Amino acid sequence: MKYLIAGLGNIGPEYALTRHNVGFMALDRLAVQQGFTFKMERLAYVGDFKHKGKQIYCIKPTTYMNLSGNAINYWLQALKIPVENLLVICDDLALPFGKLRMKTKGSHGGQNGLRNIEEKLGTQNYNRLRFGIGSDFARGRQVDYVLKAFDEDEMIQLVDRLDRVDEIILNFCTIGVERTMNFYNE
Numbered sequence: 001m002k003y004l005i006a007g008l009g010n011i012g013p014e015y016a017l018t019r020h021n022v023g024f025m026a027l028d029r030l031a032v033q034q035g036f037t038f039k040m041e042r043l044a045y046v047g048d049f050k051h052k053g054k055q056i057y058c059i060k061p062t063t064y065m066n067l068s069g070n071a072i073n074y075w076l077q078a079l080k081i082p083v084e085n086l087l088v089i090c091d092d093l094a095l096p097f098g099k100l101r102m103k104t105k106g107s108h109g110g111q112n113g114l115r116n117i118e119e120k121l122g123t124q125n126y127n128r129l130r131f132g133i134g135s136d137f138a139r140g141r142q143v144d145y146v147l148k149a150f151d152e153d154e155m156i157q158l159v160d161r162l163d164r165v166d167e168i169i170l171n172f173c174t175i176g177v178e179r180t181m182n183f184y185n186e
Contacts, residue, residue, distance in 0.1 A: 001054050001055070001173075002054075002055045002056075002079060002081045003054060003055070003081065003086075003087070003172070003173045004057050004072070004075055004076055004079060004081045004085060004086045004087070005030075005056060005059070005086075005087050005089070005173075006023070006058075006060075006061065006068065006072050006075075006087070006088045006089065007023030007024050007026050007058065007060050007089045008020075008023035008088065008089065008090040009021035009022070009025075009061075009065065011060075011062050015147065017149045017155075018147050018148060018149055018150075019145065019146050019147075019148065019149075020065060020091055020133075020146040022091045023060070023088075023091070023131070024060050025158070025162055026089050026131070026162050026165040026169075027047075027058045029162040029163065029165075029166055030166045031047055031058070033166060034051070035049070036058075038058070042074060042078075043061060043062060043063055043070055043071035043074050044059040044062055044063075044074075044075060045059065045062065046059050051170055051173060052174050056173055059071060059072070066113060066115075068088075068113040068116055068117055069113075069118070069120030070116070070120060072088070072121070073121060076121075083121060083123065083125070084126075084127070084177075087128070087169065087172050088114070088117060088127065088128040089128070089129045089131065089165060089169075090114060090130060090131065091111070091130075091131055091132075092109070092132050092133065093134070093145075094109060095130060095131075095132025095134075096132050097134040097154055097157070098131075098132055098154075098157055098158075098161045099186050100129060100130070100132070100161070100165065100168065100184060100185070100186055101129070101130045101132075101185055102127070102128070102129045102130075102177070102181045102184060103127070103130070104125065104126075104177055104181075105124050105126070107124060108124075127172065127177050129168060129169075131161070133146065167184070168180060168184050171184070
């Protein structure tokens with residue numbers, strides 16, 4: 001069985017440690033733990049590994065956050081992976097920092113990457129794991145906040161939270177979305 005894990009973010013060193021790139025960070029951490037590397041392919045950096053008999057493909061779209069659906073739709077079709085075996089990892093302003101929430105469907109909630117995925121897939125019914133980044137910003141400063149690096153206190157906690165995301169990814173692929181949500185939704 002094959003799975004596609006898409007971590008959302010923006011390419012370029014200026015975005016590397018920003019809140020908006022938590023999806024990229026989670027997959028980079030997973031790559032280190034599972035011993036695979038990413039290589040540039042069509043619309044994304046792509047890497048893969050096997051875990052308990054499952055073939056897991058990971059992508060970091062190079063289309064920038066707001067056009068993530070292009071890469072996800074392409075790779076789902078190219079790899080012949082059903083949408084129910086897709087997991088999208090993204091940041092969420094509505095959740096406190098580090099809080100994780102997995103869902104099987106729902107609205108984009110104002111997250112432009114999810115909005116584009118919904119448009120390209122033609123459905124809201126796909127799995128997503130939202131990583132809380134908090135909302136400590138002044139009115140009208142949302143863009144500055146999401147494109148700002150995590151602060152020192154958050155960075156200390158970030159590794160633990162990314163390890164938790166990686167546990168969720170592996171469980172999603174082995175025990176299924178419902179059981180994973182039961183174990184990990186906070």
